Amino acid sequence: MQMAMSTQLIPFTSTPRQGQLINLNFPNKSLTITRCVIRNSDVHTSETQRLVHHFNPKTPIEEAVTPPTSWYTDPSFFHLELDRVFYRGWQVVGSTEQIKDPRDYFTGRLGDVEYVVCHDDSGMVRAFHNVCRHHASLLAYGSGKKSCFVCPYHGWTYGFNGALRKATRISGMRNFNVNDFGLLPIKAATWGPFVLLNLEKENVSQKEADSHNVSKEWLGSCSEVLSSSGIDSSLSYVCRREYTIECNWKVFCDNYLDGGYHVPYAHKGLVSGLKMDSYSIT
Structure with a gap:
């Protein structure tokens, strides 16, 4: 009898602090890790903190100097920026015209996080980690329209609401619950023509991601000005170009x-x- 091996990927979280105890819980009890001690985090090393504290934001522009080279070359400083700048708050990832119809989708990457954004059959914009819950294969590529997401590795199939519809060759597997293996959600919202993601708010209910709250968090005091006169509605999305x-x-x-x-x-x-x-x- 052939049987699929099942593991569960934990949601993305910020890198734990040095010495912090964290729990990694898996439904498959044979793979449970009760506690893990992080003894040396790249993000929160003393050297990184020294680099940050070297900067004085109150220095007048007339007395300002170029940031130190380490801010551009030190790997730990870059990981700190990912954690504090890109993984917190709302980030624009695309245009609403890319997902204007049901079952439209597009994919992308923010830092080390692969994501897929889609328009489900109920009209809701959703986003998920673009990783199959089985063996961590990338699930979707590029953009377009699909009826569902099928993993190219073992054929696990997911709906646009993130639910696992089909897991191949699991007959006879004990303690397997399809409800435990849906795609991991990422908070998504729209404002004007923009689609935004917020990795920090993955556990916030969908109702809290209304456009008013998003604009205040993302744009601050500029939100009212841009809402009234800052968006040219005559512009249309044409294509996406990426440059390395x-x-x-x-x-x-x-x-x-x-x-x-x-x-x-x-x-x-x-x-x-x-x-x-x-x-x-x-």
Whole structure:
């Protein structure tokens, strides 16, 4: 008799603090880990804390200096940024036009987290970790329309509500409950034409993700201004282009936020069409 081996993936959580005790609970009792002691976390090392404390946000701009090289090259500092910047709060991941019809979906990656966003048959926008609960294979690729998500590894099948519809070759397996093996949800919301995810709020009920709360958390005091005049509704989604840039993410941001400082030297063909005296990025 052939039988599928079953393991359960735990939801994504922030990296535990040094010495923190955590519980990893699995429905399959033979795979239960009761406690795990994290003795050395990359995110919360003393060196990382030293790098953070080196920065003084109250320094006047006239006295500010370039951040230290370690902020761009130290792996532990990058993991801290993932945890504190990208894995907390709302992040834009796509356009509502990508999932305007039932059973539309698109996939992506935020840091180390693979996700799939979809429009279910009830009209709700949902998001899940894009990982099969069986052996951790990626479940969906790219974007498009499907009737369900079928794992390309062993054929486990999931509905657009995340429920496990079919698990192949599990006949005779004890203590297996399909309700324990649905896709792991990620909090999703929409605001204007944007689809947003929040990895920090995975356990919050769907009713709390209304557009007003999302805009306040995401945009703060700018939300009212942008709601009334900041979104051009005549623009339509055309396609998504991805570029791999071999640099730390802050280098790309620094380049844009230098206020055009580099434009006369790096973009000589562009500068002739700009009024550099009044050029602004705001």
